[in-house]
Amino acid sequence: MGPISTEIEIDLPREQVFAALADLAERPSFTDHFLTDFHLLRIDPVGIGAGARFRARGPLRSVWMDTTIVAAEEPFRIVEEGLGGRTNRIPNHTVWELTESPGGLTAVRVSHWTEPGALDRGLELLSAGSHWQARGWREALHRLRDRLESDRQPAERVAIAGGNRFATGIP
Secondary structure, X not given: OOOEEEEEEEOOOHHHHHHHHHEHXXXXXXXXXXXXXXXXXXXXXXXXXXXXXXXXXXXXXXXEEEEEEEEEEOOOEEEEEEEEOOOOOEEEEEEEEEEEEXXXXXXXXXEEEEOOOHHHHHHHHHOOHHHHHHHHHHHHHHXXXXXXXXXXXOOOOOOEOOOOOOOOOOO
């Protein structure tokens, strides 16, 4: 499916927008309308190697997917790769590109695509996946802009799957 691409301008410096995108613990604050059941895959949710697993909702079905940040060129680009689908066999890719726009704005472009095999491609076509995902990514960018420009903190940061790994109250 795809690639699906959408773009928006945010009235913040590129470095601030990059920091928000590179922190997977903040991802549900703007994608939870179509990516649900978000779980982090390691303690440090920021930068190369950070990963998450989530359910991508569609109009007819939802599938589990995961993503891992495999490249980060601060403050220009973040590349994520993962697997998804019923048996975790569909490669997926997400690329975030940040460029300076006139007036101190930051243009954020997200591109997402999957590489399904023959059987999975048929299921994606039947479930209207690309249209649904395109709408989800557009809405996600609007929600990201609204949250960052209003300086609201995410309601709740995502926890590591399995609970808190840090001891509290012990010196």
